[in-house]
Amino acid sequence: MALIAKSLTVWLVILFCAVANGALRESVLIPHLGKAPGLLLSGVLLSALILVITFLALPWLGAHRPAQLMGFGAFWVALTLAFELSFGRFQGKTWATILEAYTFKDGNIWPVVLLVTAVAPYAAARLRGLQS
Template identity: 55%
Template sequence: MALNIIFKAFAVWLGILMLAIANGALREAVLISVLGKPLGLILSGILLSGLIFGMAYIALPWFGRIPVESYAVIGIGCLCLTLVFEFTFGRIIQDKSWPQLLEAYMFREGNIWPIVLLVVALSPYAAAKIRGWA
């Protein structure tokens, strides 16, 4: 994969990271306090998934037409970056234990984080498919 595609994918991932941080702030400040934890987490997960797919769809022309496999590589790369960020931030900055970090992957109390991660991985390919590029 060309180096410029990797840099572009990283830039898109940084944009998604900013959207995720804003979504988290909205979730904690508004959604959970107004709707309760389960519904707030579900709505936050759905909103973030939509933002991620929207970012992928909007960014796709910046990449141009690339081989179909490249969309999958971009999605898996963004997934890996997300997981590295999630666990590094959680362990180092938030000082969370491994059980606390893994709680987000258990579908408890409305947390749909694993579905959001699936959206991260599949969005580049799905966006290309919808545009008729894959």
């Protein structure tokens, strides 16, 4: 149970950074760079943040087995999808509008961000030399 609570805590930090990244994207990146470059840079920035947060949190998480690490990634993706879909519906967006974010349209790389989220714990463990 402690691992789940720790994993949830790390995901909440990632969520906070993702919301801040979204605010940066909408208020600075897209107005100054345009939609496609703004979306692309935002996706790259969020992916990097996810990797850095995971790398820093990994010792605190205390998991080293590949199955645990991949489990964290899957858990984070599931939480992210639940949040994104629920928040979109709460805002009154149609399913078509919500699901458009899961395409590579106009520089959007959200599917890549989800993939990075899924593999971040395992990749961070590899970078720390905890996995061969």
